[in-house]
Amino acid sequence: MPTTPEQALQRGELTLIGRIRSASNATFLCEAKLDDQVQHCVYKPVRGEAPLWDFPDGTLAGRERCSYLISSALGWNIVPYTIIRDGPAGPGMVQRWVDQPTDDRADSAHSATGGDASEERPDLIDLLPSGRIPAGYLPVLQAYDYAGAAVTLVHADDDRLRRIAVFDLLINNADRKGGHVLTGTDGQLYGVDHGVSLHVEDKLRTVLWGWAGKPLDDGTLAAVSRLGDELRGGFGAELSAHITVREVAALQARVVALLRNPVMPTPDRRRPIPWPAF
Structure with a gap:
């Protein structure tokens, strides 16, 4: 073979x-x-x-x-x-x-729209001039760029991104920057750089706050429930080879809490977005 x-x-x-x-x-x-x-x-x-x-x-x-x-x-x-x-x-x-598309974005936008590169869609996670957020994007944060212009941190209202947001909640990801989400040549979205995750304390820091307060769908909840079943079996012991028993228990607690209250959390005031955001 x-x-x-x-x-x-x-x-x-x-x-x-x-x-x-x-x-x-x-x-x-x-x-x-x-x-x-x-x-x-x-x-x-x-x-x-x-x-x-x-x-x-x-x-x-x-x-x-x-x-x-x-x-x-x-x-x-x-x-x-x-x-x-x-x-x-x-x-x-x-x-x-992760192999990513290598086609030139500007050329692709020009050929697809018949116009210039300014007509292309924003990235899945992007900084845009305030007041110019296209349909299908969710605002996260109002800020100012280095030139002092008002900008808005946004991300696409994309089911693949929403799944990553739920994953980050479960692993308690303290560093979900925009640059840590990669689009593969296979069309799938991947998350990388999870070294600061799975802490016992709440350390969730992410740029994917667009669904804050929104309920989870049944498919997502079914997957989270399966994870809970795995953790009650031998999966927790497998994780314990790399993280502490308390951290495994904290993961189990986050699974249980999400199933009991299947709503995406809202950011608190303790630096909920990693910096820099990209």
């Missing part, structure tokens, strides 16, 4: 291609090669993690792995395939690289 991309990530030889310098911790683009299968991936060695006073237990890599496992248990596949394995700089997180 041919080698799968997952097998290449698990057992393939990792070769560093370059460092992703925009990341706050040591993050590398790598190539995993096994037999005839070559898979690009992100590698974050544990030894390159900066200590965080409010996340003293375990590793950020372990929290990334848990986020992938939770995404899979929900059946949503938001997080790209993620494992913990040895690499050129020691043990760390290895995550499948």
Whole structure:
């Protein structure tokens, strides 16, 4: 049988291609090669993690792995395939690289509309001039840009984004920036960078507040209920290899609370949006 991309990530030889310098911790683009299968991936060695006073237990890599496992248990596949394995700089997180569309946005907009690039749709998460929010977008925050002009942080009223918002609530994601949502060439939306998640205290910080106060649909609740069933089985023990027993219990509590009150929360006053937002 041919080698799968997952097998290449698990057992393939990792070769560093370059460092992703925009990341706050040591993050590398790598190539995993096994037999005839070559898979690009992100590698974050544990030894390159900066200590965080409010996340003293375990590793950020372990929290990334848990986020992938939770995404899979929900059946949503938001997080790209993620494992913990040895690499050129020691043990760390290895995550499948998300291939994104490479077509030039301006050319595509021009050919599709017959006009100039200013007619193109905003990104799924974007900053727009205040008062110029198109249909299908939800406002999140009023602000001023570096030139002093009034702008509004918005995101699309998109079911794929809404699912990510629910996922962030469950894993207690403290850092959902706009740049952490990627559109794959397969048309799926992926969430990345979940190292600061699954804390016992409420630390939800996200740019996806557009559905605050809105009820959850039955399909979403069914998936959350299945996650609760998994946690009552052996899944909690699997997560406990990377996070504390208290953090697993806090995840269970968030599942129960959401099923009892199936409404998206509203932001509080304790910095509910990560900064910078992108």
